[in-house]
Amino acid sequence: MDCTNDIRPFAAEFMNTVGFPHEAKEVFMNAEDAIIADDDLNNLFLRLKRQFVIENEIPLSCALDELTAISESCGIHEYTLHFVFVMNCMDVLKDNYVKEGISEEIFWDTADDLRCKVLECKQVKEIWGIFHAPWYRGFFAMTRFALGRMQFELTDFGHGTYEKNGFIVNNDDIVINMHIPSSGKPFDREARLDAYRRAYKFFHKDTSTPAVFVCHSWLLYKPQTEFLPKGSNILDFMTDFDIITREDGESFSNAWRVFGKYAELPPAELPRDTSLRRAYADRLVRGEPTGNGFGVFLFDGENIIR
Secondary structure (H helix, E strand, O other), X not given: OOOOOOOHHHHHHHHHHHOOOHHHHHHHHHHHHHHHHOHHHHHHHHHHHHHHHHOOOOOHHHHHHHHHHXXXXXXXXXXXXXXXXXXXXXXXXXXXXXXXXXOHHHHHHHHHHHHHHHHHHHHHHOOOOOOOHHHHHHHHOOOEEEEOOEEEEEEEOXXXXXXXXXXXXXXXXXXXXXXXXOOOOOOOHHXXXXXXXXXXXXXXOOOOOOEEEEEEEHHHOOOHHHHOOXXXXXXXHHOOOEEEEEEEEOOOOOHHHHHHHHXXXXXXXXXXXXXXXXXXXXXXXXXXXXEEEEEEEEEOOOOEEO
């Protein structure tokens, strides 16, 4: 990979294929042009790209720290710089998918996460960019992939021993962990089962045994069954799992996921324009805790084992 090539054509292809808003594309291409016009900044980008994604000499966090350090002096917000850097590296990742025999469909589905994070950044920080770029370590390491509606990666179970229908999961067993991107795409049972089936086929090699799926998320917080509206896709998602641990917190650390840029407002001032926002705003007004849950289920390749 010749990282001295002008990647603007790939950047345009990338954002068009993934489906970025027009305003976001303008901001990022203007930042790209400004970087290329500044020899020192362009050389920095090329060096960091080479060291991070081509030669694997530095972790992503080091590259991001260098960009943060120069963001003010170059007049480009660090969140925007972080996005442009990650996008600059996606052409190498695409080539790596080809080398590993992973389909282009999976690459583009996985790359859609950048669109999700860009929209989150605009909604929460009111800036076009990404505000948690270290998340992409798993994507560039090619350990995390989007398969249908969700993202999956292998991990240790890490929660003691779990038993279901005579099948035992031990603490150190490798299981399939999932993440749910804020893609705006359907999250109903059909979409979830499709994702589980794809992940089973992609990760699970021993078809004589069920695959073990896990998730740690605010979406699996058990008390939601008491205050979310009936018919919620979140409540239906919770029924996929045996939820085996629960964490309560006095502050709602995931408030930004629900309320966006309004997350820091006092509870009484939070927006109530959706059923989810109303449910959480009312809970916070009452001073009741929020939190996370850890869930697990077994999957036979077609269906969840009940």
